[in-house]
Amino acid sequence: MSTVAPAERPLVQSAERLDPTGIAEVLALAATADRTDGAGPLSEQVLLRIRHGADTPAAHLTIRDDTGRLAGYAYVDASAVTDGAAAELVVHPMHRRQGLGRALVLAVVDAAGPAGPLRVWAHGDHPSAAALALRLGFRRDRVLLSQRRSLVEPIPEPRLAAGVTLRAFRPGVDDEAWLAVNNRSFAQHPEQGRWTLPDLRARIAEPWFDPAGFLLATDGPAGRILGFHWTKVHDGGGDGRPAEPIGEVYVLGVDPGAHGTGLGKALTLAGLRHLRDRGLTDAMLYVDESNTSAVALYERLGFARWTVDVNYRRG
Structure with missing residues (x-):
């Protein structure tokens, strides 16, 4: 396990794999965010890879609160050579507006590398996600309708x-x-x-x-x-x-x-x-x-x- 965030940011940890406890924590976090937002924060593909492992290069990024509980998570898939890395993330509803989303996105950028394209999904089209994307130099590229x-x-x-x-x-x-x-x-x-x-x-x-x-x-x-x-x-x-x-x-x-x-x-x-x-x-x-x-x-x-x-x- 390695640290991918500088000291001035909330501490983000990176791992190539999650153990069974980590998997359960991420799934519980996703379910909590879904109940709050009315939209699942992680796609089916990502959920399958979390539960069963991935046969492609990936990074699991996590942020924990002062008690050690999982407060934020991001999945980074670096397998797409042409389209670049892809990522999805979620922050616990009780820990939003504290800079955790920004820290996770910056850690995603670090994990994906400074060069090449990077795609990040925002499930639910939240205004806060749009504002963060604009501040960090991302553009709205694709829209998926439900x-x-x-x-x-x-x-x-x-x-x-x-x-x-x-x-x-x-x-x-x-x-x-x-x-x-x-x-x-x-x-x-x-x-x-x-x-x-x-x-x-x-x-x-x-x-x-x-x-x-x-x-x-x-x-x-x-x-x-x-x-x-x-x-x-x-x-x-x-x-x-x-x-x-x-x-x-x-x-x-x-x-x-x-x-x-x-x-x-x-x-x-x-x-x-x-x-x-x-x-x-x-x-x-x-x-x-x-x-x-x-x-x-x-x-x-x-x-x-x-x-x-x-x-x-x-x-």
């Missing part, structure tokens, strides 16, 4: 092209074929288009995973995957999840060769009907604000803006 829709409202029957059928994902059988389609579908996406088999299998191992809600659209005798709608059910637990059970359009993708066939709309409707049939009354999703075609599709299908996450960039 949208919601009632499942009580009518959901039209999906219309599939001739020869296209829907079936459930088969773990251990469809993994590599699905991953290839996913990465082609999201080739320009900085996170989703870079998934590996360990990324997929880590989610398959999660308690929420249900292959029945992972719908594949296939075509031809070989069952070629044309697109997919992976749904998720948040059970109202901790770790940044919503307080009430809610369905999610977790990942929706269409192979570039099947664009323009209406498959995206059909898959969306099929997934929403699946979530409704599970007894859920609401659905959520995340979509990049810059993906105007996807935003327009979801709005036509009854989704409306709920919250906003912002990615700030330096360099």
Whole structure:
């Protein structure tokens, strides 16, 4: 363990790994901030890496109060060579407005290195985060919208092209074929288009995973995957999840060769009907604000803006 903060700043400690006690502390801190803010401070990807470890270079930055309790935390991923390092952070609600957020961001800059781009997520688009980003020379670079829709409202029957059928994902059988389609579908996406088999299998191992809600659209005798709608059910637990059970359009993708066939709309409707049939009354999703075609599709299908996450960039 090493110290990455100078004496004039609150003391920030850095570690390559967290022990089980540290993992529990960070997860509890994230859950506390989520209950206070109404938005989880750490993404699912970061939470998975905290719980299960990361196979890429990372730094865990922590600040503790006078009693030794965890007051702030930041995760720094330095694995993205092209886009630079990425980070997410959280400060305990009882320790805000004390300079801890600024100290963590400065420690993130130290950990990421002075050269090259650095991206930091602010979940919830708080004015204080925007002001801090401006003071430290970050610019608003990317906006992720959270949208919601009632499942009580009518959901039209999906219309599939001739020869296209829907079936459930088969773990251990469809993994590599699905991953290839996913990465082609999201080739320009900085996170989703870079998934590996360990990324997929880590989610398959999660308690929420249900292959029945992972719908594949296939075509031809070989069952070629044309697109997919992976749904998720948040059970109202901790770790940044919503307080009430809610369905999610977790990942929706269409192979570039099947664009323009209406498959995206059909898959969306099929997934929403699946979530409704599970007894859920609401659905959520995340979509990049810059993906105007996807935003327009979801709005036509009854989704409306709920919250906003912002990615700030330096360099």
